[in-house]
Amino acid sequence: MSEQKLPKNIGVILFPGFQLLDICGPLDVLNLLAYSHTLNLSIIAASLSPVSTSHAQSVAANSNFSQSIVPTHTFATAPDDLEVLIIPGGFGSRKEENIEGVVEFVRGYYPKLKWCLTVCTGSAILAKSGVLDGRRATSNKKAFAWVKEQNVDVEWVPKARWVVDGNIWTSSGISAGIDLIFAWVGEVFGEDVATFVADSSEYERNTDSGADRFAERWGAV
C-alpha cells in the first residue's frame, strides 16, 4: 500500500466499564507507529466526560480500583472521515445502559469505514449492530457463551486468537488485542513496520491467528 493510501484517521469507542487493555494495548502500538506515520486519534464516547473502567456491576472484593480516559468527541461530534474504528469490550458492555448509543453509532458508521477492529467482547457490540450478520468472528473465550447469545446469525469461531472477515478484524480476550493490532499493522503498513514497532515495545508477538489455548482453557470448544 503506497504511503498516501495508508490510513490516518483512527477512532476508538469508550463506554463505562470498558476493559482498559482492550483499548490501551492497540493504542500504544499506534502511539509508537505515530512517530513514523501520520496518525490522528479520535476517542469517542456518549459525552466528553472522562469514561471509567468502573461501572455498577464491576465493584468486587470491596475494591476501589479504576481508571478514566478523556474522550475527544461524542457520538454526535465524531469526525466523518474515520478510516478505522476500534471497539473494546469489558464487563460494562453487558449492561444496556452502559452502551447506549454505541450500537447505533457503530451501525451507522460502519459503511464509511475501511476497517473495523474489535477486542474481547467488543465483537458482541458489533454483533448487536447487525454488522457481523453472516460473518466469521471471535471474542473473549471466558465470555464466549454469553457472546454467542447476543447474535446467533454470526459465525462465531471458538478457537482463534483473531479472525479476519473482509474488513472486520475481531480478536479474542483482552491481551489478544495487542496481537490483533500488530497483525493489522503488518497487513496494512508492512510486516517490517510491525516488527520494528513490536521490537520497540519489546513485545513478543503471537503471530498465529489459529493458535488459541484459551478456547480449551475456558470451555469455548
Added chain:
Amino acid sequence: MSEQKLPKNIGVILFPGFQLLDICGPLDVLNLLAYSHTLNLSIIAASLSPVSTSHAQSVAANSNFSQSIVPTHTFATAPDDLEVLIIPGGFGSRKEENIEGVVEFVRGYYPKLKWCLTVCTGSAILAKSGVLDGRRATSNKKAFAWVKEQNVDVEWVPKARWVVDGNIWTSSGISAGIDLIFAWVGEVFGEDVATFVADSSEYERNTDSGADRFAERWGAV
C-alpha cells in the same frame, strides 16, 4: 502470604509524555485481580488535570495521537499508606519539566513502600531519586545508553526482561511491564492467582526474567 497481609493500596505516577502501556499493562492485570482481592488505586500526578501521553518532544510525523488519563491525587495529597508504587517511563521523562516533582516524590515516599515497581524508563526516574544507588536494575533496551547516563551508581543489567533487587522490581521496555506485574503477582499473591489472571486476560506470559532478545536487538549488550 496470608490474605490479611496482602497489599491493598497501589499507587501509580503519571507525568506528561508517559508511555501508555507502561501503566495500562500492569493496571489492567490489577483490574482483573481486583475482582478477587481488595485493591485500592491512587493515580498521582502534579495536579488533578488529565495527564497526556503527548508532550512537546513527542510530536512526530505530524501525528495528533494521544490519550489522557485522569489522576485521583496530587503529589501533595497522595495517601500516606501506599504499599506499592508503580512508575512508568516514556519520552516525557527525558525532559526535566515533565517530571518536576516526580523525583522528589519518589525519593520521599520510597521508605514507606513495601514494593516499588518500574516499567521501561521509569527506572531512570527511580535512579535520579538515588533510591537505586548500588542496586541492580534494568530498563528499556532501546534507551539503555541514555538510562545509564542518568545515574552511574546503579548496577544496570543490560540483558533481562526484569530484575528484582530487594523490594524494587524494574522491567525492560513497555510490554515487559506486563510480565513484570504477573511475576510480582505470582510472588506476592501466589502463582495460581497469577495464572488465573493471565488466562483471564488471555495473555501468554514471558516467565523467564533472564530471557531478553531485545538487549541484542537494540545494542544494549
